[in-house]
Amino acid sequence: MNDSDEEKKRCEEEFKNVNEAYSILSDKDKRRRYDQFGSVDASDRANFNADSIFNQFFRHMGGFGFGPEDFGFDQGGFRSQSPFGGFGPFGQRSQSRRSSRVDGEDLLLNLRISFEEAYRGASKPIKLDSFKICDDCHGSGGTIKACDECGGVGMVTQRQDFMVVSTTCPKCHGTGSIVTEVCKSCHGSGIIGTPSDLTLNIPAGSYSGLKLRVPGRGKPGRNGGEQGNLIILLSVEPSKDFTREEDDLVHIQEVKVEDLVCGRTFPLSLFGEIVQVTVPELYDLYKPIIIPNLGFKSLRSGSRGDLVVRLKLARPTKKLTQEEKKALKDLLK
Ligand SMILES: [Zn+2]
Numbered sequence: 040m041n042d043s044d045e046e047k048k049r050c051e052e053e054f055k056n057v058n059e060a061y062s063i064l065s066d067k068d069k070r071r072r073y074d075q076f077g078s079v080d081a082s083d084r085a086n087f088n089a090d091s092i093f094n095q096f097f098r099h100m101g102g103f104g105f106g107p108e109d110f111g112f113d114q115g116g117f118r119s120q121s122p123f124g125g126f127g128p129f130g131q132r133s134q135s136r137r138s139s140r141v142d143g144e145d146l147l148l149n150l151r152i153s154f155e156e157a158y159r160g161a162s163k164p165i166k167l168d169s170f171k172i173c174d175d176c177h178g179s180g181g182t183i184k185a186c187d188e189c190g191g192v193g194m195v196t197q198r199q200d201f202m203v204v205s206t207t208c209p210k211c212h213g214t215g216s217i218v219t220e221v222c223k224s225c226h227g228s229g230i231i232g233t234p235s236d237l238t239l240n241i242p243a244g245s246y247s248g249l250k251l252r253v254p255g256r257g258k259p260g261r262n263g264g265e266q267g268n269l270i271i272l273l274s275v276e277p278s279k280d281f282t283r284e285e286d287d288l289v290h291i292q293e294v295k296v297e298d299l300v301c302g303r304t305f306p307l308s309l310f311g312e313i314v315q316v317t318v319p320e321l322y323d324l325y326k327p328i329i330i331p332n333l334g335f336k337s338l339r340s341g342s343r344g345d346l347v348v349r350l351k352l353a354r355p356t357k358k359l360t361q362e363e364k365k366a367l368k369d370l371l372k
């Protein structure tokens with residue numbers, strides 16, 4: 040007998056135990072005793088524990104490349120979502136799928152802010168629905184009744200040869216219940232949105248792609264699950280005067296030859312605040328002028344980048360005469 044035959048044999052052996060467990064649990068009287076005491080006295084063994092046999096069986100099945108997950112169970116969910124669920128240790132209602140904690144979904148909001156708002160930070164009032172479970176249907180979406188396909192268990196089982204295959208009920212999608220009359224208040228969603236005001240605090244230094252999280256402003260959770268969050272995805276409008284490089288604020292300043300030769304001070308408006316940018320005498324065109332700590336505030340360190348002014352030579356527009364050209368060359372000698 041090779042390994043796989045041995046495996047098969049062991050599997051069949053364990054399946055016999057499973058069947059036995061099932062038959063005991065199907066027997067009303069024995070099931071009642073099982074529920075009460077956690078075990079029943081089967082004639083040939085004391086303290087028969089059906090639960091551990093099922094677990095063993097499924098653990099063993101895992102060796103064949105499929106485990107309880109393939110049967111629609113969550114991790115550790117065999118007890119609560121057993122194909123024989125709905126009674127005793129295999130279907131404690133408090134743990135069953137329909138009453139398990141489900142956290143609310145997050146809501147995503149795309150928000151466009153100006154370059155200045157990204158630089159300075161902003162407080163933006165917005166109108167946004169605030170969500171809660173519908174009072175009229177308590178989140179069920181309408182009048183519900185137990186699913187007739189699965190008898191309210193959420194799982195359907197089929198016997199295939201010596202195996203019991205259990206899958207999520209196609210009619211109720213595992214919830215165990217179906218809606219017979221759609222709730223008029225929430226139109227079946229189970230959730231009610233009411234317009235409400237919210238002030239978003241955009242931190243100085245925000246950038247495109249930054250996600251801000253407002254806790255508890257998403258969809259409501261169910262059965263004690265947490266309310267989801269509001270996630271704000273920022274995009275920053277470009278500026279005609281500035282760009283951003285890391286946390287530096289970058290400005291391109293046009294200069295003329297004489298500015299580089301003689302030096303010059305330019306007023307630069309930083310979103311309404313005037314900053315004087317001085318090009319020193321005989322300055323190098325390719326050397327940026329750095330004004331420290333006037334850049335973006337870093338969201339990580341809290342320190343600020345610099346204002347970086349890059350110089351660009353303005354194209355001469357006036358054609359010089361021969362005498363003027365000579366005079367200029369003499370001057371720059
Ligand atoms: Zn409703």
Ligand SMILES: [Zn+2]
Binds near residue numbers: 186194209210211216
């Ligand atoms: Zn069903």
